[in-house]
Amino acid sequence: MIHFNIPPHVGGEEEYISQAIANRKICGDGEFTKRCSAWLEEQTGAKRALLTTSCTHALEMGALLCDIKPGDEVILPSYTFVSTANAFVLRGATCVFVDIRPDTMNIDETLIEAAITDRTRAIAPVHYAGVACEMDTIMDIANRHGLMVVEDAAQAITSTYKGKPAGTIGDFGCLSFHETKNISMGEGGALLVRDAKMAERAEIIREKGTNRSKFFRGEIDKYTWVDEGSSYLPSELNAAYLFAQLENANKIQASRLAAWDRYFANLSPLAEVGRIELPHVPEECTHNAHMFYLKAADLEERSALIAYLKARDISSVFHYIPLHSSPAGRALGRFSGEDRYTTRESERLLRLPLWYGIGEEQVDTVCEAIATFYQQS
Ligand SMILES: *Cc1c(COP(=O)(O)O)cnc(C)c1O
Numbered sequence: 179m180i181h182f183n184i185p186p187h188v189g190g191e192e193e194y195i196s197q198a199i200a201n202r203k204i205c206g207d208g209e210f211t212k213r214c215s216a217w218l219e220e221q222t223g224a225k226r227a228l229l230t231t232s233c234t235h236a237l238e239m240g241a242l243l244c245d246i247k248p249g250d251e252v253i254l255p256s257y258t259f260v261s262t263a264n265a266f267v268l269r270g271a272t273c274v275f276v277d278i279r280p281d282t283m284n285i286d287e288t289l290i291e292a293a294i295t296d297r298t299r300a301i302a303p304v305h306y307a308g309v310a311c312e313m314d315t316i317m318d319i320a321n322r323h324g325l326m327v328v329e330d331a332a333q334a335i336t337s338t339y340k341g342k343p344a345g346t347i348g349d350f351g352c353l354s355f356h357e358t359k360n361i362s363m364g365e366g367g368a369l370l371v372r373d374a375k376m377a378e379r380a381e382i383i384r385e386k387g388t389n390r391s392k393f394f395r396g397e398i399d400k401y402t403w404v405d406e407g408s409s410y411l412p413s414e415l416n417a418a419y420l421f422a423q424l425e426n427a428n429k430i431q432a433s434r435l436a437a438w439d440r441y442f443a444n445l446s447p448l449a450e451v452g453r454i455e456l457p458h459v460p461e462e463c464t465h466n467a468h469m470f471y472l473k474a475a476d477l478e479e480r481s482a483l484i485a486y487l488k489a490r491d492i493s494s495v496f497h498y499i500p501l502h503s504s505p506a507g508r509a510l511g512r513f514s515g516e517d518r519y520t521t522r523e524s525e526r527l528l529r530l531p532l533w534y535g536i537g538e539e540q541v542d543t544v545c546e547a548i549a550t551f552y553q554q555s
Pocket of ligand 1: 231232233234235258259261262304330332333353354355356365366367
């Protein structure tokens with residue numbers, strides 16, 4: 179059986195979890211949380227990196243920090259995970275979905291401006307498969323129209339756009355450490371905050387609307403309720419697992435990139451004769467091998483390929499029923515312009531097995547099965 183995903187484990191996680199228990203500090207913001215935040219700040223250059231209980235919660239913090247109010251509009255792709263939309267919907271916003279580019283599956287930056295109305299407050303680009311959106315264009319539009327930018331960088335840890343880490347270009351960036359992501363803590367995420375003036379409010383929102391973080395740093399002599407907020411900090415046990423992973427980030431990424439490159443090389447002959455399409459990484463971007471996908475001709479061919487692989491004990495998956503055609507998306511959002519690519523491309527895309535430690539033989543087995551499928555069909 180070749181699994182679609184196996185959660186990353188590098189060794190060292192158990193020791194750090196034991197240390198967290200021995201420290202007699204297992205709630206949030208202990209030593210391991212601090213070490214993870216410091217690692218993220220150093221690696222990304224973000225002014226502040228706050229560990230959260232999920233990327234979903236980091237996105238919710240982003241929406242709170244953008245001061246999204248009922249009636250506001252947020253521009254995002256329809257081809258994304260529900261959390262990108264829910265974060266803003268929970269604040270009363272309407273989702274305005276924009277079509278994607280077929281080459282990267284990211285929001286089509288050239289269509290954003292036409293979706294702006296006098297109610298638009300923010301843009302939420304999603305760096306699909308760890309390949310960054312066309313951020314210069316997006317930031318230029320946001321600056322000219324006075325909009326906030328919340329990057330859904332759930333899949334994009336260590337990816338870059340023109341040398342800048344994904345998640346650090348907009349006002350806020352949201353990372354995920356779910357077990358399906360490159361680097362994990364089971365459930366968890368992080369909010370990257372670009373500017374110092376937003377960092378303090380982010381800390382308060384994360385700590386139930388109190389200034390407790392300042393109190394613990396000795397900057398004030400008692401803490402109190404100062405703003406709206408919730409509880410978004412993960413336990414030290416999760417942070418301890420994460421820190422072992424972050425320390426081994428290079429090892430994890432090298433393994434994934436090697437598998438990604440092997441898929442690409444193995445499947446290129448099929449792409450060259452036009453049977454399938456392979457991912458495109460723009461020159462401005464470096465990616466983190468979060469995902470390897472191919473595109474079949476259409477929905478029917480993709481379904482046949484999934485069944486063919488399944489019969490050979492290979493698990494492959496697709497995802498994201500476009501949000502604008504889902505029951506909640508129809509009620510809580512609208513599509514701006516024409517859906518030229520979102521539905522069509524989402525029906526063709528198939529994700530192949532990829533995890534830290536996947537072997538060359540396993541990648542080759544998957545590719546051989548795909549080649550045989552196309553030979554006989
Ligand atoms: C995984 C993912 C999320 C949600 O991450 P959680 O940490 O599970 O909340 C949000 N957006 C995208 C694009 C994702 O891939």
